Amino acid sequence: xxxxxxxxxxxxxxxxxxxxxxxxxxxxxxxxxxxxxxxxxxxxxxxxxxxxxxxxxxxxxxxxxxxxxxxxxxxxxxxxxxxxxxxxxxxxxxxxxxxxxxxxxxxxxxxxxxxxxxxxxxxxxxxxxxxxxxxxxxxxxxxxxxxxxxxxxxxxxxxxxxxxxxxxxxxxxxxxxxxxxxxxxxxxxxxxxxxxxxxxxxxxxxxxxxxxxxxxxxxxxxxxxxxxxxxxxxxxxxxxxxxxxxxxxxxxxxxxxxxxxxxxxxxxxxxxxxxxxxxxxxxxxxxxxxxxxxx
Amino acid sequence: xxxxxxxxxxxxxxxxxxxxxxxxxxxxxxxxxxxxxxxxxxxxxxxxxxxxxxxxxxxxxxxxxxxxxxxxxxxxxxxxxxxxxxxxxxxxxxxxxxxxxxxxxxxxxxxxxxxxxxxxxxxxxxxxxxxxxxxxxxxxxxxxxxxxxxxxxxxxxxxxxxxxxxxxxxxxxxxxxxxxxxxxxxxxxxxxxxxxxxxxxxxxxxxxxxxxxxxxxxxxxxxxxxxxxxxxxxxxxxxxxxxxxxxxxxxxxxxxxxxxxxxxxxxxxxxxxxxxxxxxxxxxxxxxxxxxxxxxxxxxxxxxxxxxxxxxxxxx
Numbered sequence: 001x002x003x004x005x006x007x008x009x010x011x012x013x014x015x016x017x018x019x020x021x022x023x024x025x026x027x028x029x030x031x032x033x034x035x036x037x038x039x040x041x042x043x044x045x046x047x048x049x050x051x052x053x054x055x056x057x058x059x060x061x062x063x064x065x066x067x068x069x070x071x072x073x074x075x076x077x078x079x080x081x082x083x084x085x086x087x088x089x090x091x092x093x094x095x096x097x098x099x100x101x102x103x104x105x106x107x108x109x110x111x112x113x114x115x116x117x118x119x120x121x122x123x124x125x126x127x128x129x130x131x132x133x134x135x136x137x138x139x140x141x142x143x144x145x146x147x148x149x150x151x152x153x154x155x156x157x158x159x160x161x162x163x164x165x166x167x168x169x170x171x172x173x174x175x176x177x178x179x180x181x182x183x184x185x186x187x188x189x190x191x192x193x194x195x196x197x198x199x200x201x202x203x204x205x206x207x208x209x210x211x212x213x214x215x216x217x218x219x220x221x222x223x224x225x226x227x228x229x230x231x232x233x234x235x236x237x238x239x240x241x242x243x244x245x246x247x248x249x250x251x252x253x254x255x256x257x258x259x260x261x262x263x264x265x266x267x268x269x270x271x272x273x274x275x276x277x278x279x280x281x282x283x284x285x286x287x288x289x290x291x292x293x294x295x
Numbered sequence: 296x297x298x299x300x301x302x303x304x305x306x307x308x309x310x311x312x313x314x315x316x317x318x319x320x321x322x323x324x325x326x327x328x329x330x331x332x333x334x335x336x337x338x339x340x341x342x343x344x345x346x347x348x349x350x351x352x353x354x355x356x357x358x359x360x361x362x363x364x365x366x367x368x369x370x371x372x373x374x375x376x377x378x379x380x381x382x383x384x385x386x387x388x389x390x391x392x393x394x395x396x397x398x399x400x401x402x403x404x405x406x407x408x409x410x411x412x413x414x415x416x417x418x419x420x421x422x423x424x425x426x427x428x429x430x431x432x433x434x435x436x437x438x439x440x441x442x443x444x445x446x447x448x449x450x451x452x453x454x455x456x457x458x459x460x461x462x463x464x465x466x467x468x469x470x471x472x473x474x475x476x477x478x479x480x481x482x483x484x485x486x487x488x489x490x491x492x493x494x495x496x497x498x499x500x501x502x503x504x505x506x507x508x509x510x511x512x513x514x515x516x517x518x519x520x521x522x523x524x525x526x527x528x529x530x531x532x533x534x535x536x537x538x539x540x541x542x543x544x545x546x547x548x549x550x551x552x553x554x555x556x557x558x559x560x561x562x563x564x565x566x567x568x569x570x571x572x573x574x575x576x577x578x579x580x581x582x583x584x585x586x587x588x589x590x591x592x593x594x595x596x597x598x599x600x601x602x603x604x605x606x607x608x609x610x611x
Contacts, residue, residue, distance in 0.1 A: 030430065134313035137587040139549035142567060143321075146579055149571045150325050222437065229439050230553060234568065249442065253557070256449050263449065267442035274437035282433060 024287040031283020037276035041269075045092035054083035056090045056243060068261050076261045079251075084261070088269055091243035095228055096273065098159050098244070102224035105163035107217045110170025111206065117171070118178025119201045129175060132168045140165045144227055148236040158237050162224050170216045177209040211288035218281035222274045229270050245270045303598055307591050314587045315368070319361050322580050368584065374577035378570070383581040387563065391585075393463055394562030398551045400482040402540070405489035410536075412490070413497020414529060417505060428498075432491035440550055444484045444557035451480055461559040481558040485550050489543065496539050500532040534605055541597025545590045 025031055049056060059080045068076040068084075076084045117128035135143075147161045181187065182205070190200050225245075231237035232246025240247055245266045252263035348354055355363075367373075373383035416425040452460035458480040504510065505528055513523045552564025559565065563582055570578040 030433070130309060130313055134310050134317060134587075137310065137314050137545065137590040138317070138583060139545045139552065139586050139590070141549040141552055142583055142586055145567070145571060146321060146583060147324070149574075149579075150321070226437075226439050230441055233441055234556065236571070249445070253445060253448075256445065257453050260449050263442070263445045267439065267446065270442065271434075271438050274439075275434055278433050278437050 021287045025283050028283035028286055030279045031287070034276040034279025034281075034283065037272055038280065041092060041273055041276065042096065045089050045096060048089035049086055052083065052086045052089070054086050056082060056086040057241065058082060067259075068265070076259075076265075078248075078262060079255065079259075084265055087243045087248060088245075088265060091245050091248055091266070092269060092273075094155060094238055094242060095225055095245040095270070098155060098162070098228045098238070099221045099225040099273075099277075101159045102162040102166065102228075103217050103221040105160065106167040106220055106224075107170050107213060109163065110167035110216075111174050111209075111213055113167070114171040114174025115178050115201050115206050115209070118175040119182055119197070119205055121179070121182075125175070128171075132171045132175075135165070135168050138165075140227070141230065144231055145234070145236055148231055153237060153239055155238055155242070158228060158231065162227050162231075166220055166223060166227070170213060170220065173212045173216050174206075174209055177212055178205055181205050181208055215281055215285045215288060218277055218284055222277035222281065225270060225274055225277070245273075299602055300599065303595055307595050310591055311588065314591070315365055315584065316361070318580060318584050318587070319364060321583070322364075322576070323357070325576055373581045373584075376570075376578050377575045378573050378578070383577050386578055387566065387581055387585060390561060390563050390566040393560060394548075394551050394555065394564065396478065397481060397485065397554065397560060397562060398547050400478055401485040401489065401551070402547060404482060404486040405493050406540075408486070409490045409493025410497050410529075410533075412494035414501050414524070414532075416494065416498040417501035418524070420502070425498075428494060432495050435487050435491035438487065440484065440488060440553045441557050443487060444481070444554055447480055447484050448557070461557075463561055481554050481560055484558075485547075485554045488550060489547060492543065492546075493536075493539075496536065497532065500535050501528060504528050504531045534601065537601045537604070538597050541594045544593035545586075548586055548589065 059082060060077070078084055078087065113128050113132065117125040117132075143165045144161055147164070148158065151157050151161070178201075187200065187205060190204050195204070228237055228244065229246035229249070232244045233249045235247070235250055238244035238247050248266040249263060252259075252266075255262050371384060373387075375382055376386050379386070412428050416428045419425055448460050451457050459477050463474065463477050510523060510527050513527045514520075518527075551562065552567060554560065555562045555564035556568055563586070567579065567582050569575075570582070
């Protein structure tokens with residue numbers, strides 16, 4: 001019962017849900033609202049389709065254009081008489097997954113470029129950061145649409161395209177963070193120990209820049225969902241019969257007068273999901289003490 | 296001033312080169328390359344295509360092709376549209392004005408409303424107004440612009456009949472008032488996101504200034520509160536906003552393009568989509584390059600304006 005047994009004790013005290021960060025996140029009301037929205041949406045999209053009375057692909061011409069709350073079509077039906085609720089939840093699976101994977105990929109690329117540019121500096125750093133500036137000069141919607149029209153759109157390709165046009169923010173944030181970390185003592189100590197450049201970058205410096213990366217990643221999910229929605233709305237994104245929130249809105253404009261719920265329902269789902277991620281991002285920014293840029 | 300200007304110009308030039316390389320890469324990603332449209336013509340044999348390639352110099356190594364392409368871009372030869380055979384610059388020229396009007400009016404609305412919300416939020420910090428504005432801005436940023444456009448069309452054009460549902464003018468009624476009537480709804484829709492962004496930044500900028508010594512001095516001198524706010528606080532808080540206005544340009548352009556598609560506004564966004572569906576790649580490329588150039592130009596102008604207004608920047 002000496003020093004050895006003390007270790008598990010002190011470790012238990014540092015469980016993540018008791019940490020200062022977790023506490024501050026829980027105290028952030030908006031962040032909690034966001035988390036509840038996202039968890040509820042995710043659960044509904046995962047389990048909902050099994051609980052609903054209709055299949056998302058079941059065509060019922062007699063019931064086409066049913067308004068919401070008619071019979072057991074809780075959110076109404078589309079021009080083919082397919083149940084809107086079932087389609088909405090299945091579309092949510094695709095849209096949320098595209099958003100999530102686009103975020104993972106773009107955060108990976110962005111962090112990689114940022115950490116190399118920030119740590120190496122010099123001409124490598126300036127070339128990489130000019131590349132970031134150049135990508136930022138294109139309106140991202142143009143870039144996404146042009147690539148989506150040229151390449152064959154599948155969920156995977158759309159994900160890659162969205163990631164390819166949204167990694168720059170993360171790069172900028174990581175580069176600035178790493179550039180300031182580079183001058184700190186622990187980096188100097190690591191260099192004196194003879195640790196390799198890649199070990200220093202990815203094992204020592206990058207973990208210290210994790211806060212801003214997590215915040216940026218959360219906001220990237222929100223943006224990716226918006227981008228997917230718009231590209232699919234225009235018909236260049238996720239292709240039917242695979243439903244996504246965006247392609248459910250495709251064609252909704254021509255029925256705006258007669259069946260406005262076709263446009264309203266998927267839009268609310270998108271807004272909810274994006275609001276949820278933006279709220280969470282805001283809460284994480286406060287909880288992780290990341291200097292806020294937008295107020 | 297001059298060294299600063301030259302330095303910024305040089306940086307923009309380097310960026311322009313990288314931007315053009317990205318553009319050229321995308322052009323070559325198109326299946327079948329720049330000749331894809333000719334390959335679809337059934338009258339074209341493989342030998343014809345080969346001769347055409349030879350003629351257009353597509354057999355040369357890529358770097359040479361790039362230099363040639365960039366050289367022609369610099370001299371205003373942006374290719375010809377597949378759709379109507381007109382020069383790309385002319386096709387774009389026909390649409391650019393509509394987009395600029397939409398962007399300009401939306402920018403004016405966002406700056407006016409956003410500045411007001413931002414200042415009020417900062418002077419009445421943690422009030423109900425401030426809190427509502429904060430949450431409201433975050434929700435506004437989460438609403439898809441194109442969907443917000445659809446909903447506004449449904450409410451204000453189809454149900455209430457206050458505004459037309461789309462287009463820039465009604466045929467037969469081409470008065471200024473008619474144009475304005477068509478402009479209101481799309482510019483308000485486009486403004487939503489930018490009011491949110493602008494008000495957040497304005498709030499931060501005002502808070503940065505409001506506690507500084509010169510503001511206290513002005514108050515101590517007995518300057519009236521309204522004048523302190525208008526002259527000393529807002530004047531200085533607006534400085535970083537000039538840079539922001541430049542930085543917001545790509546988002547504003549993106550937003551305008553999205554808004555145009557919903558409101559059938561005959562601008563560059565509409566043209567971009569039409570060209571995509573016709574596989575009119577020269578116009579697509581032209582729009583891609585032009586929008587990047589406009590962005591770089593916007594940032595450059597914002598930097599120059601800031602350096603003219605703020606003497607401290609010149610030294611840096």
